[in-house]
Amino acid sequence: MKIYFATGNQNKVDEAEIILKEANCEIEQIEIPYAEVQGRLEEVSAFGVLEVFEKFNRPVIVEDSGFFIEKLNDFPGTYSRFVQETIGNEGILKLLENETNRNAYFKTVIGYYDGDNIKLFTGIVKGTISTEIKDGGFGFAYDSIFIPEGKTKTFAEMTTEEKSEISHRKRAFYELKNYLENL
Numbered sequence: 440m441k442i443y444f445a446t447g448n449q450n451k452v453d454e455a456e457i458i459l460k461e462a463n464c465e466i467e468q469i470e471i472p473y474a475e476v477q478g479r480l481e482e483v484s485a486f487g488v489l490e491v492f493e494k495f496n497r498p499v500i501v502e503d504s505g506f507f508i509e510k511l512n513d514f515p516g517t518y519s520r521f522v523q524e525t526i527g528n529e530g531i532l533k534l535l536e537n538e539t540n541r542n543a544y545f546k547t548v549i550g551y552y553d554g555d556n557i558k559l560f561t562g563i564v565k566g567t568i569s570t571e572i573k574d575g576g577f578g579f580a581y582d583s584i585f586i587p588e589g590k591t592k593t594f595a596e597m598t599t600e601e602k603s604e605i606s607h608r609k610r611a612f613y614e615l616k617n618y619l620e621n622l
């Protein structure tokens with residue numbers, strides 16, 4: 440099975456490939472841009488996949504992810520990319536200085552459209568924000584400040600394989616895979 444994935448983010452594609460390797464699913468990245476509406480991840484993915492399908496005319500997925508910090512009322516959420524590119528992880532750690540509630544989660548919403556039905560598949564991983572940046576050279580963006588529940592290392596200290604066993608992205612892609620297998 441082949442899945443066309445519209446994204447400009449190579450990290451996402453690398454992770455999706457690892458996640459679906461054993462499932463006999465092949466991922467092909469396509470670079471068709473789409474407007475990211477301001478709103479929830481679900482809205483970004485649903486509108487995005489419709490727009491990409493219009494141009495591409497084949498079953499396609501888009502994926503919108505975000506990082507949600509409990510103490511900051513779920514900020515940065517859908518603004519995760521902008522916040523990462525502006526204040527970055529150091530800025531986030533500053534906002535949480537001396538804060539004991541360090542709960543956060545990643546969420547991914549995949550939008551799939553084949554011309555008939557729009558489907559959304561969601562994955563979440565909960566965890567906490569470290570007190571300093573811990574980067575083992577893996578992962579990207581918020582990975583170096585996020586320790587998933589039950590672990591002691593940040594995502595950026597785990598290999599992509601390790602991260603992909605438990606990640607938000609893994610959970611959402613498995614939902615998608617199950618759906619496609621049962622079509």
Ligand SMILES: O=P(O)(O)OP(=O)(O)OP(=O)(O)OC[C@H]1O[C@@H](n2cnc3c(O)ncnc32)[C@H](O)[C@@H]1O
Pocket residue numbers: 445446447448451502503504505506519520523545578579580581582608
């Ligand atoms: O082309 P697209 O697919 O939109 O790529 P993007 O990088 O803009 O991706 P998103 O719109 O989903 O923005 C989410 C941002 O959240 C962050 N992010 C998403 N997934 C992540 C992950 O697994 N680990 C760390 N940070 C992540 C990263 O900063 C992303 O740029």
Ligand SMILES: [Mg+2]
Pocket residue numbers: 475520
């Ligand atoms: Mg984006």
